[in-house]
Amino acid sequence: MAEQYSYSKLNQFERCPQQYKFHYIEHVPIERHVTIELFTGDVLHRVLEKLYEARMLGKVLTKEETLALYDTEWEGAPMSTLKVSGDIMKAGDFVKHGRSALENYYDTYQPFDSGKTIAVEQKVDFTIDEARGLKMTGRIDRLVRREDGTVEIIDYKYTRGIPKRQELERNPQLGLYQTALYQLAAKENWPDFGDVHIRMIYLRQGEEFSARLEPDVLDEIREQTLQRILAIRRAKRDDDFQPSPGPICAWCQYVEICPAKRHELMVNDELTADEEAKRGQELAERYLVLAQEEKIAKSAKDAIKEQILNSARNLKVTRLSGIRGSIGITDKEEAEFPSRTKDRDAELAISSAVKEADFDLFELYANLNLRELYKAYDREQLPEALREKLSQFVTSKHTVVLRTKYNKPAGDDD
Numbered sequence: 001m002a003e004q005y006s007y008s009k010l011n012q013f014e015r016c017p018q019q020y021k022f023h024y025i026e027h028v029p030i031e032r033h034v035t036i037e038l039f040t041g042d043v044l045h046r047v048l049e050k051l052y053e054a055r056m057l058g059k060v061l062t063k064e065e066t067l068a069l070y071d072t073e074w075e076g077a078p079m080s081t082l083k084v085s086g087d088i089m090k091a092g093d094f095v096k097h098g099r100s101a102l103e104n105y106y107d108t109y110q111p112f113d114s115g116k117t118i119a120v121e122q123k124v125d126f127t128i129d130e131a132r133g134l135k136m137t138g139r140i141d142r143l144v145r146r147e148d149g150t151v152e153i154i155d156y157k158y159t160r161g162i163p164k165r166q167e168l169e170r171n172p173q174l175g176l177y178q179t180a181l182y183q184l185a186a187k188e189n190w191p192d193f194g195d196v197h198i199r200m201i202y203l204r205q206g207e208e209f210s211a212r213l214e215p216d217v218l219d220e221i222r223e224q225t226l227q228r229i230l231a232i233r234r235a236k237r238d239d240d241f242q243p244s245p246g247p248i249c250a251w252c253q254y255v256e257i258c259p260a261k262r263h264e265l266m267v268n269d270e271l272t273a274d275e276e277a278k279r280g281q282e283l284a285e286r287y288l289v290l291a292q293e294e295k296i297a298k299s300a301k302d303a304i305k306e307q308i309l310n311s312a313r314n315l316k317v318t319r320l321s322g323i324r325g326s327i328g329i330t331d332k333e334e335a336e337f338p339s340r341t342k343d344r345d346a347e348l349a350i351s352s353a354v355k356e357a358d359f360d361l362f363e364l365y366a367n368l369n370l371r372e373l374y375k376a377y378d379r380e381q382l383p384e385a386l387r388e389k390l391s392q393f394v395t396s397k398h399t400v401v402l403r404t405k406y407n408k409p410a411g412d413d414d
């Protein structure tokens, strides 16, 4: 059976894999709290659905009728369960803002005859990878056939911010990702549609953005989606859903059972703390202090290292003695060859230089063990012509090493 994913599933996994696990794998029962902004967006979607359903039947709802639909939606709203973010705006402000966004929409688009609406809230399933049986599912807000025969996918957004137009044009995946997926869906579900465009209408800001994504961009989006799905599959296979704590935890309804947040709640007296929880807090505190001291000591050591080096150079010595021991100083320029992992091309060039200059040496070193070849270069054991060839690959590396040696405590002699 095909595995089915949705835009919100992919997003939740990327925001926090642990939250995805609680939600989609363990189905942990929770009392769902919806933010008032999300709810306002849903209300607007429902009103616009009714507005265009009526339009499809040839009726244009008046502005008063449309706003009445909005008010009715709020009359039945579960206000006590809606989460209001921030302290400045109250629930009533969000309701008013949504209403004025709807008024603005009505004034801008009435009598709603730019193109013929052919479907509203259309559910679509579409394939991301046939061979692996991976599908996506989603809902298109509105489908419109324009006068020139092209089809438009309309997506309403009720977000706080909108990506800059230049950003969207430069990188359509940025803000268009979800809508672009619907262009893929349209291609599969209605192959006779011909040209398909997408239009995002930002209800809050009264702005819109239209685009027609080229096949190569759609291929990229399909590939990107496949990779996101495969990441979820790998997490399932390895049962590896790491928590990703951050600002979203403030809204997470699994916080009390989350392994990355539970102890913090205990320490802050928001959950009952037992003896083990208190011990955990003490240990964490001790470790944090030690780690901080270690960091301070490391930067003090780094600062004195340079001074030690200068002092040894001035004294022309390779060891500085203190009372409790001494420090041996290595301060030299070394030849460095490109590393095998970082520069494969340079490594191949070195091999062919050796092969060309001396096949026996190639057999001896380059074909088998470049490290030995580099040592031989360093020890000046290679023929001059080959040394010269290799010198073009060599860079110089300054190495400084300090080695400490402590005196044996008195009376500790064997």
Ligand code: SF4
Pocket (backbone or CB within 6 Å): 016, 018, 019, 243, 244, 245, 246, 248, 249, 252, 253, 254, 255, 258, 259, 260, 261
């Ligand atoms: S509390 Fe934070 S880290 Fe834990 S599941 Fe929720 S979002 Fe993820």
